Amino acid sequence: xxxxxxxxxxxxxxxxxxxxxxxxxxxxxxxxxxxxxxxxxxxxxxxxxxxxxxxxxxxxxxxxxxxxxxxxxxxxxxxxxxxxxxxxxxxxxxxxxxxxxxxxxxxxxxxxxxxxxxxxxxxxxxxxxxxxxxxxxxxxxxxxxxxxxxxxxxxxxxxxxxxxxxxxxxxxxxxxxxxxxxxxxxxxxxxxxxxxxxxxxxxxxxxxxxxxxxxxxxxxxxxxxxxxxxxxxxxxxxxxxxxxxxxxxxxxxxxxxxxxxxxxxxxxxxxxxxxxxxxx
Amino acid sequence: xxxxxxxxxxxxxxxxxxxxxxxxxxxxxxxxxxxxxxxxxxxxxxxxxxxxxxxxxxxxxxxxxxxxxxxxxxxxxxxxxxxxxxxxxxxxxxxxxxxxxxxxxxxxxxxxxxxxxxxxxxxxxxxxxxxxxxxxxxxxxxxxxxxxxxxxxxxxxxxxxxxxxxxxxxxxxxxxxxxxxxxxxxxxxxxxxxxxxxxxxxxxxxxxxxxxxxxxxxxxxxxxxxxxxxxxxxxxxxxxxxxxxxxxxxxxxxxxxxxxxx
Numbered sequence: 001x002x003x004x005x006x007x008x009x010x011x012x013x014x015x016x017x018x019x020x021x022x023x024x025x026x027x028x029x030x031x032x033x034x035x036x037x038x039x040x041x042x043x044x045x046x047x048x049x050x051x052x053x054x055x056x057x058x059x060x061x062x063x064x065x066x067x068x069x070x071x072x073x074x075x076x077x078x079x080x081x082x083x084x085x086x087x088x089x090x091x092x093x094x095x096x097x098x099x100x101x102x103x104x105x106x107x108x109x110x111x112x113x114x115x116x117x118x119x120x121x122x123x124x125x126x127x128x129x130x131x132x133x134x135x136x137x138x139x140x141x142x143x144x145x146x147x148x149x150x151x152x153x154x155x156x157x158x159x160x161x162x163x164x165x166x167x168x169x170x171x172x173x174x175x176x177x178x179x180x181x182x183x184x185x186x187x188x189x190x191x192x193x194x195x196x197x198x199x200x201x202x203x204x205x206x207x208x209x210x211x212x213x214x215x216x217x218x219x220x221x222x223x224x225x226x227x228x229x230x231x232x233x234x235x236x237x238x239x240x241x242x243x244x245x246x247x248x249x250x251x252x253x254x255x256x257x258x259x260x261x262x263x264x265x266x267x268x269x270x271x272x273x274x275x276x277x278x279x280x
Numbered sequence: 281x282x283x284x285x286x287x288x289x290x291x292x293x294x295x296x297x298x299x300x301x302x303x304x305x306x307x308x309x310x311x312x313x314x315x316x317x318x319x320x321x322x323x324x325x326x327x328x329x330x331x332x333x334x335x336x337x338x339x340x341x342x343x344x345x346x347x348x349x350x351x352x353x354x355x356x357x358x359x360x361x362x363x364x365x366x367x368x369x370x371x372x373x374x375x376x377x378x379x380x381x382x383x384x385x386x387x388x389x390x391x392x393x394x395x396x397x398x399x400x401x402x403x404x405x406x407x408x409x410x411x412x413x414x415x416x417x418x419x420x421x422x423x424x425x426x427x428x429x430x431x432x433x434x435x436x437x438x439x440x441x442x443x444x445x446x447x448x449x450x451x452x453x454x455x456x457x458x459x460x461x462x463x464x465x466x467x468x469x470x471x472x473x474x475x476x477x478x479x480x481x482x483x484x485x486x487x488x489x490x491x492x493x494x495x496x497x498x499x500x501x502x503x504x505x506x507x508x509x510x511x512x513x514x515x516x517x518x519x520x521x522x523x524x525x526x527x528x529x530x531x532x533x534x535x536x537x538x539x540x541x542x
Contacts, residue, residue, distance in 0.1 A: 007365070007368075007369060008365040008366075008368070008369040008371050009371075010365075011361040011362060011364055011365035012361070012362050012365045012366075012377065014357070014358050014361065014362075015358040015359060015361070015362035015381060015421070015425075016362075016377070016381075018358055018417070018418075019380065019381055019418070019421075022396065022399075022414050022415070022417075022418055023383075023384065023392070023418050025399060026392070026395035026396050026398065026399035026400075027391075027392075027395050029395065029398055029399045029402075030391070030394065030395045030398060033398065078290070078294050078297075079294075081287055081290045081291060081294075082290070082291045082294045082295070084287065085287055085288065085290075085291035086291070089284070089287060089288065089291075097530070097534075099295060101526055101527075101530060102295060102298055102299060103298060104526050104529075105302065105519075105522055105523055105526050106298055106301075106302060108475045108479065108522045108525065108526060109302065109479065109518065109519055109522050110478075110479035110480075110481065110496040110499070110518060111479070111481060111496075112481055112496050112499050112500045112503065112515075113305060113496075113499065113515040113518055113519060114301055114302075116301075116305065116499070116503050116507075116511070116512075116515055117300070117301025117302060117304050117305045117515075118301055119503070119507070120301075120304050120305070120308060120316060120318060120507075121300065121301060121304055121318075127304065127318060157297065157298070157301065160294070160298070161298070189283070211386065214386050215386075217388075218388030218389070218390060218391070220389075220390045220481070220482050221481050221482065221500060224504075225500075225503060225504070235388065235390045235482075238390055238391065238394060239390060239394075239485075241394075242393075242394040242397060242398070242486065243485075243486065248398050251394060252398075255388075255391040255394060255395070258388055258391060259387075259388060259391055262386065262387075262388060
């Protein structure tokens with residue numbers, strides 16, 4: 001590889017300039033606004049104090065990260081078996097391909113369309129309530145819309161494909177010979193799973209989970225639609241500040257709080273990636 | 281044996297869960313009833329006709345499509361040289377630059393949208409097509425950058441060096457050697473970029489107006505107040521576009537992502 005600084009700078013120049021002008025600079029403006037007083041532009045921490053010293057905000061932060069954590073957990077519990085099924089059980093390539101398409105189509109469909117589907121399904125007279133009542137599980141319609149359960153169902157739906165693809169990729173890399181060896185040496189299928197496969201696929205699972213957690217914590221459309229205005233998450237507060245309250249200083253502080261949590265998670269993802277790299 | 285059966289059942293249930301909302305939207309969009317109903321009551325294409333004869337829907341579809349094409353185009357212009365520089369040269373801060381350029385993938389879009397709104401406010405760069413284009417270019421560029429980078433292998437380098445050793449000038453080397461080799465990466469990255477722009481709500485929502493609206497934002501604003509089969513038809517149309525895009529993607533690169541590797 002050539003060592004040079006002039007040529008790459010020229011080729012990277014446009015991308016870097018664009019990125020600096022429309023990503024770094026706007027974000028610097030947000031950080032600056034979050035640390036200044038609107039009236040006289042003097043330095044202040046009042047917006048952060050307002051966010052972090054108030055019980056309401058902590059409740060919102062708790063709800064945001066509780067939904068994000070549960071979304072990640074449920075996606076893992078549903079996604080790992082599906083990944084396993086697709087990689088190790090399905091023998092017919094065309095069917096596996098169809099299943100992957102079935103996972104990718106929702107992933108490429110707008111959050112709004114997918115959440116709209118769940119609004120229709122989870123309504124008082126929606127298909128889900130009709131089926132539950134028809135089966136005699138419940139006597140009266142269950143309220144899903146405007147509850148954390150409803151948001152959770154919609155969020156898992158949106159983020160599950162990421163977990164399936166991440167776990168599936170990790171599983172596909174594992175040589176089946178390891179399982180055979182473990183089996184030949186007398187390990188039970190359960191032991192093989194917990195002592196061989198799970199550790200080998202762990203890095204993929206963890207980085208997939210962190211990505212899902214990050215996206216869930218910053219999701220806006222799904223919670224906005226499925227909360228019915230009854231539940232607030234951080235991203236909804238941020239949108240409010242910028243779109244109707246027009247308090248950019250306080251909105252900036254909220255954004256930085258959300259971003260700080262997100263960056264911590266991304267940092268963790270990088271860490272896990274590094275540990276994996278070091279072992280090899 | 282029991283575990284296997286259980287695994288199959290769980291997997292089929294999850295696949296059904298993935299299919300359900302899309303089937304509901306598509307089904308409801310064909311209902312002959314005046315209200316949203318699933319299972320549909322009778323069949324009609326009337327809601328699609330009504331949607332397509334509403335100029336505001338057509339305009340939103342057009343805005344979204346032009347915006348996604350333009351953002352993808354600019355992203356390719358910016359990211360392909362950047363990817364070539366990354367693959368070809370060693371320079372200080374390379375890892376940091378790559379991490380920075382791909383960070384919009386995980387950066388909360390709502391925060392980026394808010395930041396661009398505030399920043400653009402200083403220059404009057406808000407609520408315009410250009411403002412939308414800038415934001416969308418930022419979020420779609422990483423897709424192009426990453427997929428082009430993945431095509432730039434040592435073998436590709438060797439061919440490139442052979443070409444210049446044989447006396448080709450840098451332009452013909454790029455045009456006849458490099459470009460054909462990285463074309464699949466550009467195509468894949470562009471499809472991902474197009475779709476991410478086409479379905480974006482969080483970023484667009486800050487810079488749209490009733491006159492300049494993208495289809496996802498229009499749907500988002502509508503769904504919060506009224507729900508009727510026209511919205512299902514508009515949503516159904518976006519699903520059909522995605523199905524076509526995914527099938528094209530599958531035929532181009534093969535979406536058999538989960539086969540065991542040797």
